[in-house]
Amino acid sequence: MKSFRCRVCDNALFFENSVCVSCGTALGFSRAERAIVPVDENGRYVDASGLVWHVCANLNLSGCTWLAAIEGGQCFACDLTRTRPNDEDLEGLANYPVAEQAKRHLIVDLDTLGFPVVGKDSDPVEGLAFDLLSSVDENVVIGHEDGVITIDLAESDDAYREKVRAQLAEPYRTMLGHFRHEVGHYYEWQLVRGDERMARCRELFGDESKDYQAEIDRHYSEGPPADWAERYLSTYATMHPFEDFAETWAHFLHISDTIETAGEYGLTSVAPVSAFSNFRDVVTGIWVPLSTALNMINRSMGKDDLYPFVIPAPVLDKLDFVASLRGAPDSSAA
Template sequence: MKLFVCQACGNILYFENRACERCGHRVAFLPEKETMSAIEPDGEAWRILADKGESRMLCRNAEYDACNWLTDTGEGNGYCRACRHNGIVPDLSDPAQLAGWRELEVAKHRLFYSLIRWKLPLQARQDDPEHGLIFNFLADDPNSAEKVMTGHDNGLITIALTETDDIERERRRLEMGEPYRTLLGHFRHEVGHYFWDVLVRDGGKLEECRAVFGDDSTDYGQALQRHYAEGAPPDWQQNYVSAYATMHPWEDFAETWAHYLHIVDTLEMAAEFGMEVRPKVDRDGELTARIRFNPYEARDVEALVNAWLPFTFAMNSVNRAMGLRDLYPFILSPAVVGKLGFIHGLVRDVAKSGKAQGAAGRP
């Protein structure tokens, strides 16, 4: 994630800002330029200071304070590049559900920031009724014992609204023995399944992927039962980024995809702040890193890992000094780095080819 600057006064802006804290200008994200812009009223539209005064509309979800993005030129349905992929949203007349949906939208927009930066293909449901990417944000039915489950099915990603409850999310994290569970992590994991379909299965990379992650044709239902009955193998950290990744090659791919997004986006934020790790006691340089490059344009995964490991060692230590859990409580073994390298290759191939597909979708 980048830092941004207000075109009206030069103040620093953050991705979720709705207004500049110094000059009071309203600000919004302009996805095609990947930047935040100060905006000024222009009739029913807004004049964009970052784009030579061109006028654009705010996303319709700005009405609910759930989006701070601008729509594309000529966009007919009034939704931005991120919100056009929404399917079902919660009951917005319910203050608790509205607040939860806003939290989901924060995570979803951060996800789309990364997908747009890599120019990954994004087909909405309106353009591809069978496999287009669409998000349903569902609340549990109070009259039913059945709970909404977060998951993916042929481009349909369901996110349980209950995950926005910090207490409930922590309970599930402990119940499942997870060291990390966040809304953004859910989005990144589930969209990994979607891009397995798009970039691997339909992109001619199936055999290459199987050579790295294993045979995805093995029965998923049986693998799920086995995982919850037996757990992960004792040596799982030698080959997998998480215990859940051991369940099935599909989950291994999605977990690795999510971690790749974690690494790249966090390193970009560190680079924007000019972070450097130089421990005084590190005579061999193993814990030293200067994060001065754009991780979205890294040529190889080694450049990312060589910066990531010292950075997370430092941040984990800082968190412990505050009595908090590690920022990144995972081990990147050589086998996991190899899997991250496969993901890196997939994303880089698309980015280099410039295959970006915007599509109008449902609100």
């Protein structure tokens, strides 16, 4: 995540700021400029080309600070949400902003790394959409199917999410992590195409044609293989090749974004992650020492490790493959 500054008074800003706390200027996030920009008293911003942008209609509903092309309309990020809690679901609406914040962060991740983000409003078949559902009155299963990512808004609650994390013996569980994992399924569906790419994916992750439900049943009845830590990032990744890919994809985003943020705040001085030809060099040369230091800082505060994972050698090959997909053609360009 970039380090932002107010264009009016040069005060430090953060990604979700809608007002500069120093000078009081109203703000909006320009996806095109990848910058926080000042808006006038009517919530308008005029870019360098003369286009007029407007504060998103969902500022007060979900805390969205992004700029929309149409006055009174939604921004690009909000347009990706297909379903949200109804207005009578007060608990769902209370949890909703956390999910939307994570989704906006995800889109910036993808933009930074050069992955196309195409909504189902533009491409109903191959596009991406989000169903952000409240589990107050129904069971919600987090997942992906045909470009639709479903998120359980109950995961916005820290106490609930920690309870689930402990029950599943997971080292890490966050709302942003859910978004990054599930969008990995989407991009595997979109980008792992063609005989050569499919063959390499199967070589690294396994045969994706395995019966998914049977593999789930096996995983929860037998558990992971005894040597899982030698070949996988997590026990969940051992369940099915699709899950191994999605876990690897999520860590690719975790690592890339954290390194960028560390660079923006002066904790490391490296070229952008996208400038490296091999992602394994990013991991071994930058990420391992940086994450070790960050883990030690967390421990100094009595906190759990920031990155509670060990990356075995086979996972470096998997991360390299995922990173290589940045140059893969997407379905919208086909």
